[in-house]
Amino acid sequence: xxxxxWQALDATPQEESSGRMQCGPASLAxxxxxxxxxxYDVGFVFSEVNGDIVYWIVEEDGDMRIARVxxxxxxxxxxxxxxxxxxxxxxxxxxxxxEGSAKERSAVGKAACSGARSGVSGNLLQEQEAxx
Numbered sequence: 001x002x003x004x005x006w007q008a009l010d011a012t013p014q015e016e017s018s019g020r021m022q023c024g025p026a027s028l029a030x031x032x033x034x035x036x037x038x039x040y041d042v043g044f045v046f047s048e049v050n051g052d053i054v055y056w057i058v059e060e061d062g063d064m065r066i067a068r069v070x071x072x073x074x075x076x077x078x079x080x081x082x083x084x085x086x087x088x089x090x091x092x093x094x095x096x097x098x099e100g101s102a103k104e105r106s107a108v109g110k111a112a113c114s115g116a117r118s119g120v121s122g123n124l125l126q127e128q129e130a131x132x
Contacts, residue, residue, distance in 0.1 A: 003027035003038070006094060008045045017041050028094050034107030037114045046111050049075040049095040050104070071108075072099050 008031065010023035017023060018039070026045040027038065034050075036043035053070040076099070078092040097103035 003030045003035075005029055008041075008095075017044070031095050032097065032107065034110035034114075036111040043111070045095070046107075049078055049092070050108060050111070051075070052108065075099070 004027070006028040007025035008023075008028060009025055013021050013023040015021075023041045023044065026040050026042045027035075030036075030038050030042045031046050031049070034046065036046050051074045053073045055067040055069070056064050057067045058064050075092065075096055077090055078095050079088045080091050081087070082089045097107065
């Protein structure tokens with residue numbers, strides 16, 4: 001019940017998911033909350049609409065440091081066709097909270113801490129909070 005309602009699907013996926021050529025059904029409530037470890041490609045859909053672009057500098061010794069972070073470059077618009085007409089409708093609010101809001105940053109933090117590179121993502125979030 002917590003994650004019922006609208007689901008994201010892609011009938012033309014570009015890669016396998018759980019051994020099948022599929023994407024979804026990913027709960028939009030889970031995507032919006034940053035619950036990326038639920039399966040059904042929630043993490044993938046989350047990254048499509050709510051990712052940050054991180055620019056890294058790789059030092060000669062192989063160490064990496066963050067050069068800059070663009071938190072607004074992804075997910076500015078999520079468009080679909082309106083029912084009964086050819087007009088475009090922005091449904092971004094179903095997938096994510098307002099860019100830069102506390103809810104949006106919280107969802108990004110939750111997703112980052114549950115990902116495969118959670119240590120790197122957690123450090124990035126700490127640096128952003130510190131204003132670096």
